[in-house]
Amino acid sequence: MSRLLVLLFFTLLLVSCENVVLPPPCDSEIYCTGPILDQVQRAKLYDDDKYFVDMKLKESPDIILSAFQNLSSESLTVPREKLQEFVDRYFEKPGTEWEEWTPPDWHSNPTFLNKITDKQLREWAFNIHQLWKLLGKKIRDSVNDHAELYSQIYSPYPVVVPGGRFRELYYWDSYWVINGLLLSEMTDTAKGMIQNFFHLIDRYGFVPNGGRIYYERRSQPPFLTLMVESYYQATKDKEFLRAALPRLDQEYSFWMQNRSVSVSVNGSEHKLNRFEVPVGLPRPESYTDDLELAEGLSEVSKQQLWMDLKAGAESGWDFTSRWFVDSNGENSGSLKDTRTSQIVPTDLNALLCRTEKTLAAFHQTMGNNAPAEQYERAAELRLRAIDAVLWNDQQGAWFDYNLLTGQKHLDFYPSNLAPLWAQCYSHEQQAQRAVRYLKGSDALQFPNGVPTSLTESGQQWDYPNAWPPLQHMLIEGLSKVPSEDAKQIAEELAQRWIRSNWMAYMKYEAMFEKYDVNGDGKPGGGGEYEVQLGFGWTNGVALQLLDQYGATLTSGSRGACPGLLPLLILLLLSVLFTLC
Numbered sequence: 001m002s003r004l005l006v007l008l009f010f011t012l013l014l015v016s017c018e019n020v021v022l023p024p025p026c027d028s029e030i031y032c033t034g035p036i037l038d039q040v041q042r043a044k045l046y047d048d049d050k051y052f053v054d055m056k057l058k059e060s061p062d063i064i065l066s067a068f069q070n071l072s073s074e075s076l077t078v079p080r081e082k083l084q085e086f087v088d089r090y091f092e093k094p095g096t097e098w099e100e101w102t103p104p105d106w107h108s109n110p111t112f113l114n115k116i117t118d119k120q121l122r123e124w125a126f127n128i129h130q131l132w133k134l135l136g137k138k139i140r141d142s143v144n145d146h147a148e149l150y151s152q153i154y155s156p157y158p159v160v161v162p163g164g165r166f167r168e169l170y171y172w173d174s175y176w177v178i179n180g181l182l183l184s185e186m187t188d189t190a191k192g193m194i195q196n197f198f199h200l201i202d203r204y205g206f207v208p209n210g211g212r213i214y215y216e217r218r219s220q221p222p223f224l225t226l227m228v229e230s231y232y233q234a235t236k237d238k239e240f241l242r243a244a245l246p247r248l249d250q251e252y253s254f255w256m257q258n259r260s261v262s263v264s265v266n267g268s269e270h271k272l273n274r275f276e277v278p279v280g281l282p283r284p285e286s287y288t289d290d291l292e293l294a295e296g297l298s299e300v301s302k303q304q305l306w307m308d309l310k311a312g313a314e315s316g317w318d319f320t321s322r323w324f325v326d327s328n329g330e331n332s333g334s335l336k337d338t339r340t341s342q343i344v345p346t347d348l349n350a351l352l353c354r355t356e357k358t359l360a361a362f363h364q365t366m367g368n369n370a371p372a373e374q375y376e377r378a379a380e381l382r383l384r385a386i387d388a389v390l391w392n393d394q395q396g397a398w399f400d401y402n403l404l405t406g407q408k409h410l411d412f413y414p415s416n417l418a419p420l421w422a423q424c425y426s427h428e429q430q431a432q433r434a435v436r437y438l439k440g441s442d443a444l445q446f447p448n449g450v451p452t453s454l455t456e457s458g459q460q461w462d463y464p465n466a467w468p469p470l471q472h473m474l475i476e477g478l479s480k481v482p483s484e485d486a487k488q489i490a491e492e493l494a495q496r497w498i499r500s501n502w503m504a505y506m507k508y509e510a511m512f513e514k515y516d517v518n519g520d521g522k523p524g525g526g527g528e529y530e531v532q533l534g535f536g537w538t539n540g541v542a543l544q545l546l547d548q549y550g551a552t553l554t555s556g557s558r559g560a561c562p563g564l565l566p567l568l569i570l571l572l573l574s575v576l577f578t579l580c
Contacts, residue, residue, distance in 0.1 A: 039078055106133055161536065187235060206251055228240075252359065259273050263403070271381070357424075395437060
């Protein structure tokens, strides 16, 4: 079937589903749907749409809804100044849900600091270690007692937030945060973070994107099993593992039941996973962005775009050319062409493969032989699927698969090497070929990290931005390949990334969520909001790399002044010529 016919089929399918009622982002008529959200966000009372939906209610929702109904009875569209008066009367500014808290398990001399040879990097690592006190938060009991007044989801244990506008717990960020906490020997804080995720699974059946009710119908890359793995490796706490396993099984079931897709290749069916959020309304925290992006589209196309934007948020890569599918089915276009749900991502499936292997090992540890065998079988089937659907033998790497066209997207993304990180590949030759693919991709030519893509789309998960979790996954994956070449690349990338982070800290005394691969110490940019500082996963990745490579990393650069050596040689030759 031609690409045109496939695209026509999906268009007809959407039209046939025009009358399907999709759920809202959450059940709140203030934070997720309704005239208050719509009018306040359209009026752009605040520079960031997230600001409003993070505000606390001063009265019960019923009182506020009734008051707004009276206000809007005078005019369907409430004037901006009256809207501002209304918000000031009935809402408190964000951040009031937190109480002062200092992690009691923080101490000043964690062992990993002694492994860092470079004095400047060791001092910097201590400064990063101190940031846990700044980013650590405890939610007030009133959020639990009066949940209807908050968009914040109550967490029974303190959390480490990313920082900046991100004033709540986030899912996949927390994997690198927890690894950093464990290096800082803050075991109790790390344990509490994981227990908060157990609390969310008990409440929702899965882990939402973050700790706000407007996130509660979408998730993020499911790293909880690997968080438990990190904690168990550090503590060998079998009772904790025993309590964790039912929750980990439940989350895995959620992804297999709600985020899986069958792909047919060469007459064989393979089950893989994707990101998919069937909520056809604008994101409350980016309401006007989504409305403006969808202008001019039919109602059906608007719903589809908003679903795929949420799926992009669920992926963690919000947003990127990686999810673009133009009218010809090609991996190109603009943000309006986002079709995340029609792409089978390499990194998600590599993560789930590693998750299946880890769950098999956990059940084996606890003597649960039948579940262990089931997870081992699931990992074997996924490995076959990854080989059949995502591996490209000609390129020598793994690529996202387009469900609309039945083709792979061959553009470069660090996720193309995620199976190295997950150690989810069939034979060593694939790993060696993937290293050669990386070396030939132009992605290693930048002085300050590997870009998220080689496409400059203006989106934040594209060139020239480099993101901490992708750097760490790539470096960790290369370090596991049984090849000196791969290990050398891993160490060099660690040096580049640490130097970039360190230089930015020297300039701004801050850690950022992303960096520019071209600028020495330059924060990243693009996307829907200004670059944020803090920053949870950046700190965790930096500490992990300093722990692993601290004996050799330096605050200087091997080649920071590439033009200096030739000049010295010319000067020396000039002196010799004069003497002669």
